Every structure is written in C-alpha cells, then in structure tokens.
Amino acid sequence: MPLLPLVPLPASVEAPDAVPFRIDASTVIEGEADATAALSAVVATRTGLTPNPTAGDRTVVFRLAPGGAAESYRITVDEASVTATAPDRAGLFYAAQTLGQLITRDGDGWMIPAVTLEDAPRFAYRGVMLDVARHFHPLETVKAFVDRAAALKLNVLHLHLSDDQGWRVQLASRPRLTEVASSGAVGGDPGGFYTKADYAEIVAYAASRHMTVVPEFDMPGHTHAVGLAYPELAEDPVLSTHIEEIASTYGGELPTPGVAYTGMAVGFSSLKTRDEATYDFVADVFGELAGMTPGPYLHFGGDESLATEDEDFGVFVDRVSRIIADLGKTPIAWHEAGSRTIDDSTVGQYWGFVVPTGGMDDKARAFVRNGARVILSPADAVYLDMKYDDDAQIGLTWANGPTSIERAYAWEPSAVIDGIDESDILGVEAPLWTETVRTLADIDLLAFPRIAAAAEAAWSPADGRDWASFRERIGGLAPLWEAQGIGFWRSPQIDWSAG
Known part of the structure; x- marks a missing residue:
C-alpha cells in the first residue's frame, strides 16, 4: 500500500x-x-x-x-x-x-x-524567511507565501525588511527611510515598501493562518540604504578584493556613498557605532516596530558586519539587544552576535553549515550559555535560495554548492552543534534570500519542494524521519500543489507520478 x-x-x-x-x-x-x-x-x-x-x-x-x-x-x-x-x-x-x-x-x-x-x-518555532530587501515583493506575494508555508504547518514568517539595497517598511519616526532609501533593488530592478497599513495587513493575515511575523532590521552591517536616508549615521563603504570579485562575477557597480546600491556584495557597510545619534536611530526604529508587531520577537541582524571593528561590533550588539529587551520584546540575532556581550534573552540564529566551520558553532553555543535558545538555519540544508543543481537558472551556490532535495532533507537538527541539546533549540527556519528572486513564480520554484523538507525537520519526530518515505510522500503531493498553482521544481530524485 x-x-x-x-x-x-x-x-x-x-x-x-x-x-x-x-x-x-x-x-x-x-x-x-x-x-x-x-x-x-x-x-x-x-x-x-x-x-x-x-x-x-x-x-x-x-x-x-x-x-x-x-x-x-x-x-x-x-x-x-x-x-x-x-x-x-x-x-x-x-x-x-x-x-x-x-x-x-x-x-x-x-x-x-x-x-x-x-x-x-517537535519544535515550537517553525519558520520561513522572505527577504524583501534585495528584491521587493508586493503584499499579495507575501500573502501567497504565507498560505504556502502555513499549509506545511510552519508558524513563523521572518521578514528581512532592510539591507544595503533598500528599506522596506514605512516608519513615522524616520520617514526618509522609505522616502529616499526604498526605491532600489538588485540589478536596478524597481524597489518599493510597505506602508504601515500594509504591514498591519501582513501581520493580521499571517495571524489568521496561525503564523507569527518576526520583522528584521539588519544592522550594523547591511545598512547602505540607511546611509542614503541619513548619511550622518553611516560609515563610508569599506571595499575589499572579495567585493570587487562579486561585482565582476554578478555585475553591478561598487558601493558608493550616497548612491543606491544594486549589486550583490555584502560586508562593506556599517553604521557609526560610536555615535550616540546611531542609538537614537535604533531606539526610534525598533520602538516604532515594536508597537506595530504583536509577536514576541524583533530581529536585529548582526551578521556579516565585516566593515565594523570587532570592539565596536561588540558594543553595538550589546546596546541594541538591550534596547529591544527594554521594549518588552525578545531580541533575535544571527549567530555572529553570540561571541559578544548581549542581553541574556537574545535568541541566536545559526546560519553556518551542517558541519560547522570557522567557529560558527561556538558563537551559537554562546546564546545557550547565556540561558537563551537557538534557531537552526544551516545554509547548506535549508537556504531555499540555493540552486538545486548546476543547471538551475536562478539561485546561488555559495553554501557548499547546489542543494538537492535529498541534501535538504538529510540533516538532523540535534546533530548540528555539539553541546546544544534538543531543549536548547527553539526551532528551525528556512530562509529565502532574493538576490535572484523577482516573482512569486521564482519563490515557488526555489522553495518547493525543499520547504517541505524544512517543515518536516521542524515538525516531525526525529525517529520517524526517513528519506525513502519522504520521497514517496512528497511525490504524492504533486496533484495538490498543481491545483493550488504552485510551480514547484520537479526534482529527478522524486517520483512525481506517485500522485
């Protein structure tokens, strides 16, 4: 049978x-x-x-x-x-x-x-992330993504709302962020932003599907767009050979102060972490965001801050995590912040590989030592923007090459980081970064069927998970997905005729 x-x-x-x-x-x-x-x-x-x-x-x-x-x-x-x-x-x-x-x-x-x-x-936090900063995605696309995720029993929508390319949500306290810094996107594509009413609609729609919205303003890096609106808060871009290589490979100009950035490089921008005006800005944007967000979490990024001096980075993440905690919210930060003094309530989000490299696992363990928990998002398993194979038309390959559906399924959350037990794991999240993603069709193609593998890692008992079983079960969902208009990738690893 x-x-x-x-x-x-x-x-x-x-x-x-x-x-x-x-x-x-x-x-x-x-x-x-x-x-x-x-x-x-x-x-x-x-x-x-x-x-x-x-x-x-x-x-x-x-x-x-x-x-x-x-x-x-x-x-x-x-x-x-x-x-x-x-x-x-x-x-x-x-x-x-x-x-x-x-x-x-x-x-x-x-x-x-x-x-x-x-x-x-299995886990209380079962998330997907949609990056609306590299490419802006309109309200209806976000709602459609919510429907798709909720159908797989995912219960968190993490919205990456700011990056070097643009700031995507309207704030009364800092109006220039959307007046000046929202029009750009990767490749020079159109930008955009959500009004406060749009954001409230997303939150309410997600809640109607039993999903919590976790908004992210990424800082102190990934902040070139902030410098367009408030140049007094931003350092000049710090260029490197790597950034020049990215520009050469993927196109786009090198980052320039006061000019919208349309490339794909990371790690060149920083807020002025020694300037009190920066912390006034942080208090404004997260204070207003807290009032707009009924869920318990606010994400402040903290990743790839390569243009920020180590000591300054430590001071920054400490102060920002405490600002958010004082608002009555639980801070979330990418794992880099774990190596610093931060508010004890801060949840860490690990984006290293299934087999950790470069001490990323120790930074994640620091959150647990503080008494908090971690979200697991190993890039070579659950980053939905990776290519499925070398011939894919969209997607990236930096996370140990293409990520097949089998590799997306094969990892076990409790085995990634030594010293982090099941009880230390808040949950699993599958991010979808959008450097190459412009439309809902692009989202569907990259997310499905791998989002289902992430959902099973987050929901199902560890001792019941099995690749051969998953292959058969996922193949049987093809008729439902087709009826729902989901343009999934027909991986040759799956017998799609089973449905």
Whole structure:
C-alpha cells in the first residue's frame, strides 16, 4: 500500500483497510471557523466542489477539546464522518491542512481514506524567511507565501525588511527611510515598501493562518540604504578584493556613498557605532516596530558586519539587544552576535553549515550559555535560495554548492552543534534570500519542494524521519500543489507520478 501523502510526517498514523469517507457537494464541514474555512478552501481548489454547510449526512467536524500539547491535534476518519479535535485553534487549523493532503481521487469522485492520526510539533518555532530587501515583493506575494508555508504547518514568517539595497517598511519616526532609501533593488530592478497599513495587513493575515511575523532590521552591517536616508549615521563603504570579485562575477557597480546600491556584495557597510545619534536611530526604529508587531520577537541582524571593528561590533550588539529587551520584546540575532556581550534573552540564529566551520558553532553555543535558545538555519540544508543543481537558472551556490532535495532533507537538527541539546533549540527556519528572486513564480520554484523538507525537520519526530518515505510522500503531493498553482521544481530524485 502506498504511503499516505502527508508532509510533515505525523507522529502517529493508523490506516485500516476500511471504507473511506467520500466527499461530494452534500458534504458538511462545520465547527471552528479557521479550520472550517481552511479545509473548505482546499476542497474547492482540489476538487472543484463547494461543500454544503447545511445539508448532508456525511460530516467533517472541527472541535476544540482540552488536553494535549499546543498545536497538537487528533483526526479520526471513517465512512460516515471525519472528526478533528485539538486543544487550540492552531491545532485544528493544522488538522485541516492534513485532511487537505489526504483528499484523493476515487474514480469520478473524491475521498479521504479511513485513518486515525495523532500529531504534535517537535519544535515550537517553525519558520520561513522572505527577504524583501534585495528584491521587493508586493503584499499579495507575501500573502501567497504565507498560505504556502502555513499549509506545511510552519508558524513563523521572518521578514528581512532592510539591507544595503533598500528599506522596506514605512516608519513615522524616520520617514526618509522609505522616502529616499526604498526605491532600489538588485540589478536596478524597481524597489518599493510597505506602508504601515500594509504591514498591519501582513501581520493580521499571517495571524489568521496561525503564523507569527518576526520583522528584521539588519544592522550594523547591511545598512547602505540607511546611509542614503541619513548619511550622518553611516560609515563610508569599506571595499575589499572579495567585493570587487562579486561585482565582476554578478555585475553591478561598487558601493558608493550616497548612491543606491544594486549589486550583490555584502560586508562593506556599517553604521557609526560610536555615535550616540546611531542609538537614537535604533531606539526610534525598533520602538516604532515594536508597537506595530504583536509577536514576541524583533530581529536585529548582526551578521556579516565585516566593515565594523570587532570592539565596536561588540558594543553595538550589546546596546541594541538591550534596547529591544527594554521594549518588552525578545531580541533575535544571527549567530555572529553570540561571541559578544548581549542581553541574556537574545535568541541566536545559526546560519553556518551542517558541519560547522570557522567557529560558527561556538558563537551559537554562546546564546545557550547565556540561558537563551537557538534557531537552526544551516545554509547548506535549508537556504531555499540555493540552486538545486548546476543547471538551475536562478539561485546561488555559495553554501557548499547546489542543494538537492535529498541534501535538504538529510540533516538532523540535534546533530548540528555539539553541546546544544534538543531543549536548547527553539526551532528551525528556512530562509529565502532574493538576490535572484523577482516573482512569486521564482519563490515557488526555489522553495518547493525543499520547504517541505524544512517543515518536516521542524515538525516531525526525529525517529520517524526517513528519506525513502519522504520521497514517496512528497511525490504524492504533486496533484495538490498543481491545483493550488504552485510551480514547484520537479526534482529527478522524486517520483512525481506517485500522485
């Protein structure tokens, strides 16, 4: 019997050889509103049917019930009914996504196979990141990405809102950031920004899919755009042979003070870390962002600050992490900040390789020594912007070359950094940087199916994960993804005819 096309893999599945639950126009879907709406949308997209909410003898019911871990759920399917219970609305929403994956053709009709399923997440933080700074992505694209991620039980949307190429969210306290510094993008493409209303809409839309928005203003590096708006806060670019090589390989001019940057190099910019005006700026932008963001986290970057002196970098990340903590938020920083004195609550995000190099693992361990936890984003496993193979038209290869779907799946979170236990890991996040990504079609091509591998690493029990099983299960999702208009990459490692 083929494996059920469930991704991420549930904690427990029993599929008896019994009569399935058949779906037609008389099927009733009722109960908790978010879950009911989610499954109704999948049914309509996958089958073309519009379930009747009032008449019919076969019923799908979503019901809150006490007991169980946060976001957990239980599903029972037989010939007469489908029952999904959970202790919270998120669990019911995820039950709806699981049922959506189970919808299968049954001759000329549709059915959900008989099954008893219990499920709960491995990690509390299950994220994707979308870089809207290198290339700006409009509101509708962000919403579509939220829908795609939430369907795989990912619950965090990390938005990379500023970089050398542009600043992407409107702030009343510092209006020149979007008036002056938002128009650029890699390759000279159009820029853009989100108004405060747009940002609020993203936050609300994500919340309706049980996703938390984690906004990032990256600093003290990756800040050339800040210097366009407030030149008194920025150091002149520090050029290197590496930056010149990037410009030669990928095109674009070298960074110049006061001129919008459209290239792909990193590590040349820095804020003036010894100037008190810089910390006034930090207090303004994160203070306003905190008021706009109901979630618990604010990300301040701290990566690739190659143009900032070591001592100055240490002073900067210490002060900024404390500014954010004093706002009542939990700071997040890339792992480089772990080597410095920072607020003890700061969560570290590790972007080194699955086999750590250059002491990156020790910097990540520093967050744990402070009593905080880490998010794992190993670049050679879960960076969604890497090419699948050398022939891919978009994507990059700096993270140990192309990242196949098998390599994206094969890593184990608890085995990456010695000395970091399961309890020290807040979760897993799959970033999508957008130097080569211009459209939703580009996002789909690079993210799918690797985003599903990241989702399984974040959700599923470690002892149940298996590459051969994943290959079969992911192949079975092709019809659903096609119906949803997701232009996924048909990896030759997967038998897509299984669906």
